[in-house]
Amino acid sequence: MSRRTSPFSRRTDWPRQTNRITRVHEELKEQNIQIVDLTVSNPTHCGLAAPPEFLDALRDPAGLEYAADAHGLLSAREAVAGLFARRGLTVDPRDLFLTASTSEAYGFVFRLLADPGDTILFPTPSYPLFHFLGEINDVELGFYPLTYRDGWHIDMAGLVEALHPRVKALVTVNPNNPTGSYLSEEERRHLNKIAAERDMALISDEVFYEFPLGDAPGASLAGNAPALTFTLGGLSKFLGLPQMKLAWILLSGPDHLAAEARQRLEIIADTYLSVNTPVQCALPAWLRQADTVQAPILRRVRENWEYLNREAAGLRGTQVLRAEGGWYAVLKVAPVRSEEEWVLKLLSKYHVFVHPGFFYDFEDGPCLVVSLLVPPDDFREGIGRVLSRVEQQGGA
Structure with missing residues (x-):
């Protein structure tokens, strides 16, 4: 031996x-x-911490009760659905999963989609955390280039070149970190076409989506129907509350794929049940004060x-x-x-x-x-x- x-x-x-x-x-x-x-x-180190009265919502007595739900508390998911409603998007709370962080959300989705040795494509340049997230989840990292021509754009030829049979999903950061580039409508159409043709999923990290430097943000993949899509967000950026540890996954896509993904994600999420109850109870009040x-x-x-x-x-x-x-x-x-x-x-x-x-x-x-x-x-x-x-x- x-x-x-x-x-x-x-x-x-x-x-x-x-x-x-x-x-x-x-x-x-x-x-x-x-x-x-x-x-x-870190917004809490930049004079941008939430006002002290945000802590009042944590005093909700419901936070002392525990009712396990793989998706997260319905009241919290309804509050997140309300965020998308403000954009004109109707979201079924059953398509939302709460996690303790966006990193955990990535882990859940990677485990759902990829076997050891399968590849997930990431944009480059982008955030160095992806290297660790991929390796921890036994995922091979592939990369597709962003190019600069009076702004950052996906190099579609480079993306196609990065594809191979073991690519299971493509990550887009929208807007990308640190290039600050939103998806364009044309890029969204191209990604949907590629994903549908190759039975790939799309993972859209939209933690910075609410912070356009101009008048309006670009295209979003939230509620995207043509391809199996997971849209990620969370309190760390949305409310500048990295210490409160709550994020979400919005599932969308063709009905048969979304239904299968939902059932599998329920088992993954039920295995961890990682989001604490007091934060979930506080979430509706916090989101009402988001501005x-x-x-x-x-x-x-x-x-x-x-x-x-x-x-x-x-x-x-x-x-x-x-x-x-x-x-x-x-x-x-x-x-x-x-x-x-x-x-x-x-x-x-x-x-x-x-x-x-x-x-x-x-x-x-x-x-x-x-x-x-x-x-x-x-x-x-x-x-x-x-x-x-x-x-x-x-x-x-």
């Missing part, structure tokens, strides 16, 4: 070495050097976005890439040094922290990524340092 070399799974054997950027950042903090952090994206939280967040990201574009206009060496929604902005800077060198220079010499594009798998760089949630005074100070240094050193 051969001996096992480790009690741990190969799927969790991730590299854990601290990267150079993180090490320098930690060293500066240990020296009590004040850093202007342009990466902070009190969403409006300040939307105002913050729009004001910072507009400031960034005004300040960068006409500067040498810097291009603010067009975005349509979400909480992030991407700056393309002069290729006089690598992304890591740009970030380290800004951090160690000018004490401003930004993320490099390679954190998000940008290929056409160098790019720097900043959060639009940063408090305005800090944002203006930090962006001022970034733009002045880039123009001085990269605009030749």
Whole structure:
């Protein structure tokens, strides 16, 4: 009998070495050097926390009772359905499943759709968390490219090239993080056609959907009928409440596929029953007050976005890439040094922290990524340092 070399799974054997950027950042903090952090994206750390009276809803006595429901409490699901009704979409609460986080929602859907070794396609550039979510769920990660042409678009030829028989689903982030690009109607039609022809599912992460930088958001896959579709959302972004741990899956698609998916998801969700009752009881009251939280967040990201574009206009060496929604902005800077060198220079010499594009798998760089949630005074100070240094050193 051969001996096992480790009690741990190969799927969790991730590299854990601290990267150079993180090490320098930690060293500066240990020296009590004040850093202007342009990466902070936790609304509770940006002066955008929900008002204290939000806690009153947690005092509902119904939170002391427990009634297991694989979908989540009906009252909570009806409240979520009401969100879609405001968009003009009728949602049956039976098509909603509540989870403890959007990450858990991904896990449920991956387990529903993919056997070990099957592939899920993800956009690139996009959020690095996808690598971990795929590996934890024994899913092979495939990627389809987004390209920049006066805005970000799905490279349909690149998407078709990424398809193969073991691709079970395609993820779209709408708007994408951090590129801020919504799906267009044309892209939605193409995705539906591909999914229907290949018996694939669509997974649409719409956690940032309610935060357009312009007048209106783009196309949504919520309630999408032509293909089996799972639309994800949650309180972390929708209400700036990452600490309250509630998200949702909206199921839609052809009737026979949706019915089968519903029954299978019920078993998966019933196995975990992970959403706590007090938060579910509080959800209707919170969603009725959504504007009190969403409006300040939307105002913050729009004001910072507009400031960034005004300040960068006409500067040498810097291009603010067009975005349509979400909480992030991407700056393309002069290729006089690598992304890591740009970030380290800004951090160690000018004490401003930004993320490099390679954190998000940008290929056409160098790019720097900043959060639009940063408090305005800090944002203006930090962006001022970034733009002045880039123009001085990269605009030749």
